Amino acid sequence: xxxxxxxxxxxxxxxxxxxxxxxxxxxxxxxxxxxxxxxxxxxxxxxxxxxxxxxxxxxxxxxxxxxxxxxxxxxxxxxxxxxxxxxxxxxxxxxxxxxxxxxxxxxxxxxxxxxxxxxxxxxxxxxxxxxxxxxxxxxxxxxxxxxxxxxxxxxxxxxxxxxxxxxxxxxxxxxxxxxxxxxxxxxxxxxxxxxxxxxxxxxxxxxxxxxxxxxxxxxxxxxxxxxxxxxxxxxxxxxxxxxxxxxxxxxxxxxxxxxxxxxxxxxxxxxxxxxxxxxxxxxxxxxxxxx
Amino acid sequence: xxxxxxxxxxxxxxxxxxxxxxxxxxxxxxxxxxxxxxxxxxxxxxxxxxxxxxxxxxxxxxxxxxxxxxxxxxxxxxxxxxxxxxxxxxxxxxxxxxxxxxxxxxxxxxxxxxxxxxxxxxxxxxxxxxxxxxxxxxxxxxxxxxxxxxxxxxxxxxxxxxxxxxxxxxxxxxxxxxxxxxxxxxxxxxxxxxxxxxxxxxxxxxxxxxxxxxxxxxxxxxxxxxxxxxxxxxxxxxxxxxxxxxxxxxxxxxxxxxxxxxxxxxxxxxxxxxxxxxxxxxxxxxxxxxxxxxxxxxxxxxxxxxxxxxxxxxxxxxxxxxxxxxxxxxxxxxxxxxxxxxxxxxxxxxxxxxxxxx
Numbered sequence: 166x167x168x169x170x171x172x173x174x175x176x177x178x179x180x181x182x183x184x185x186x187x188x189x190x191x192x193x194x195x196x197x198x199x200x201x202x203x204x205x206x207x208x209x210x211x212x213x214x215x216x217x218x219x220x221x222x223x224x225x226x227x228x229x230x231x232x233x234x235x236x237x238x239x240x241x242x243x244x245x246x247x248x249x250x251x252x253x254x255x256x257x258x259x260x261x262x263x264x265x266x267x268x269x270x271x272x273x274x275x276x277x278x279x280x281x282x283x284x285x286x287x288x289x290x291x292x293x294x295x296x297x298x299x300x301x302x303x304x305x306x307x308x309x310x311x312x313x314x315x316x317x318x319x320x321x322x323x324x325x326x327x328x329x330x331x332x333x334x335x336x337x338x339x340x341x342x343x344x345x346x347x348x349x350x351x352x353x354x355x356x357x358x359x360x361x362x363x364x365x366x367x368x369x370x371x372x373x374x375x376x377x378x379x380x381x382x383x384x385x386x387x388x389x390x391x392x393x394x395x396x397x398x399x400x401x402x403x404x405x406x407x408x409x410x411x412x413x414x415x416x417x418x419x420x421x422x423x424x425x426x427x428x429x430x431x432x433x434x435x436x437x438x439x440x441x442x443x444x445x446x447x448x449x450x451x452x453x454x455x456x
Numbered sequence: 457x458x459x460x461x462x463x464x465x466x467x468x469x470x471x472x473x474x475x476x477x478x479x480x481x482x483x484x485x486x487x488x489x490x491x492x493x494x495x496x497x498x499x500x501x502x503x504x505x506x507x508x509x510x511x512x513x514x515x516x517x518x519x520x521x522x523x524x525x526x527x528x529x530x531x532x533x534x535x536x537x538x539x540x541x542x543x544x545x546x547x548x549x550x551x552x553x554x555x556x557x558x559x560x561x562x563x564x565x566x567x568x569x570x571x572x573x574x575x576x577x578x579x580x581x582x583x584x585x586x587x588x589x590x591x592x593x594x595x596x597x598x599x600x601x602x603x604x605x606x607x608x609x610x611x612x613x614x615x616x617x618x619x620x621x622x623x624x625x626x627x628x629x630x631x632x633x634x635x636x637x638x639x640x641x642x643x644x645x646x647x648x649x650x651x652x653x654x655x656x657x658x659x660x661x662x663x664x665x666x667x668x669x670x671x672x673x674x675x676x677x678x679x680x681x682x683x684x685x686x687x688x689x690x691x692x693x694x695x696x697x698x699x700x701x702x703x704x705x706x707x708x709x710x711x712x713x714x715x716x717x718x719x720x721x722x723x724x725x726x727x728x729x730x731x732x733x734x735x736x737x738x739x740x741x742x743x744x745x746x747x748x749x750x751x752x753x754x755x756x757x758x759x760x761x762x763x764x765x766x767x768x769x770x771x772x773x774x775x776x777x778x779x780x781x782x783x784x785x786x787x788x789x790x791x792x793x794x795x796x797x798x799x800x801x802x803x804x805x806x807x808x809x810x811x812x813x814x
Contacts, residue, residue: 206476233766234767263521413521417520
């Protein structure tokens with residue numbers, strides 16, 4: 166049976182149609198506060214996740230992701246439908262929105278001050294982001310930092326945090342009240358589970374925030390926590406590298422990024438435990454107030 | 457309902473759009489790679505203020521992609537220009553590259569991937585050699601494909617730049633050697649004009665129209681049919697103000713043996729995009745028509761296939777129409793026996809590849 170759901174993620178309306186009941190339920194659980202009733206209207210992205218009509222419907226069943234009827238990716242095993250929706254929606258946004266600079270980074274906020282945490286895979290940015298959110302910070306985004314070229318404000322997309330492998334157990338243990346999707350094994354990124362945004366994050370989902378700091382996290386097992394100032398040139402290059410449309414935007418991209426870097430404190434943070442790193446981010450925010 | 461054609465032919469119509477209309481326009485426009493052009497057109501008509509923020513972000517994003525492509529294309533053209541200057545061969549740009557270099561409206565908001573150039577046939581090997589010494593190579597390593605291009609086609613296998621990944625199509629003519637229509641490419645080269653930005657040459661204005669028509673109606677596989685039709689529309693609108701334009705365009709089509717494509721071009725731009733073509737000219741261009749019955753058939757095919765490739769524009773015959781035009785494009789490329797051999801060969805290769813037989 167076909168079911169539809171409209172998600173309002175920041176400025177975007179996403180129309181999801183699916184014949185997979187577990188996906189529908191998963192979306193309803195994770196996005197509960199930003200589901201809207203909307204018919205005969207504008208939608209930024211029309212997305213369909215369907216079981217293929219071929220034999221693969223029955224034998225080792227699969228799921229296809231369709232963006233307005235076209236499949237940008239190969240099908241995945243059926244139980245990966247929910248992560249596939251998340252990855253697919255990231256693809257939709259990062260490939261089709263160039264009015265903003267979009268960087269591969271998590272953004273959290275407290276007291277009107279946002280911190281951008283760019284991260285290569287394995288840097289632990291999602292884990293840190295989840296820990297911060299569950300300690301009372303507002304989550305804006307876990308993957309796509311969306312920067313307005315005019316006022317440099319960051320958009321809140323308020324989508325689930327994508328946790329992988331050991332991070333899942335770590336967060337579950339530290340925050341037993343956290344709400345997770347079903348865990349999916351053997352994906353391209355290993356074991357994956359999606360963490361529902363906090364109520365605070367949902368409540369202020371429409372509000373944009375101003376960045377005061379950019380922190381490049383790096384998880385190093387067993388290491389002592391080290392927060393170091395990063396010179397702005399390096400920060401610029403690293404964030405440019407983590408941006409989806411920096412080069413596409415050309416001179417504009419350079420301009421946005423230099424103004425952003427100029428207005429923020431830049432740090433590198435290596436950490437071995439979650440508690441310590443949360444304390445360091447707290448420090449980053451307080452320090453920025455004293456400036 | 458085809459909203460893209462509606463907006464291209466009458467931009468003012470967006471003032472009446474409902475949110476659901478914008479939704480459909482963005483989807484159809486994305487499929488026909490025309491979102492960036494729609495943004496440009498609405499800006500030209502001072503209509504951007506009537507575009508709601510939610511739709512504008514999609515139009516503007518596509519326009520940003522176009523700006524990036526234009527910047528890269530200019531850079532490539534500049535690099536090629538230096539190289540060709542040292543060879544003493546004129547750099548004659550075709551299609552997208554020419555529109556950008558010659559500052560034609562048809563270049564505005566146009567998304568494209570490859571650069572196309574026209575080189576005198578006797579200079580092809582010299583040009584190819586020099587390009588390969590300067591970072592370009594042919595990614596096509598299949599011996600049959602190499603032979604297919606070199607013996608039968610109007611271009612050599614595409615070259616790609618090792619570092620910048622841009623693809624360059626080098627043509628010595630605008631239609632295949634083995635095709636139903638043959639064009640004297642020397643006439644095209646002799647008529648070429650220095651492009652506005654002085655980096656290279658473009659075909660003369662009329663030849664640009666005729667080439668675009670020949671490409672769309674006699675060569676292409678119509679995957680960007682409406683985009684190409686919109687190019688034709690913009691070229692005609694831009695150049696037709698000139699005195700004697702229509703007479704000389706018709707005369708040039710006879711000279712180049714391109715009456716048939718011109719007939720289609722004028723008929724369908726006028727029909728689909730409301731391109732202003734005088735009644736009289738439409739009548740005279742019928743000299744190039746394939747006859748009443750075939751025109752009726754072609755209408756049934758082209759009016760469907762030149763709509764955005766989106767379910768909202770399809771009727772029950774659209775799939776068939778696209779398929780028949782695909783067959784036609786091959787039919788026009790080579791004689792029947794050769795076509796049969798070519799398809800058999802391609803089919804066999806696909807089969808062996810699928811089954812991993814080497």
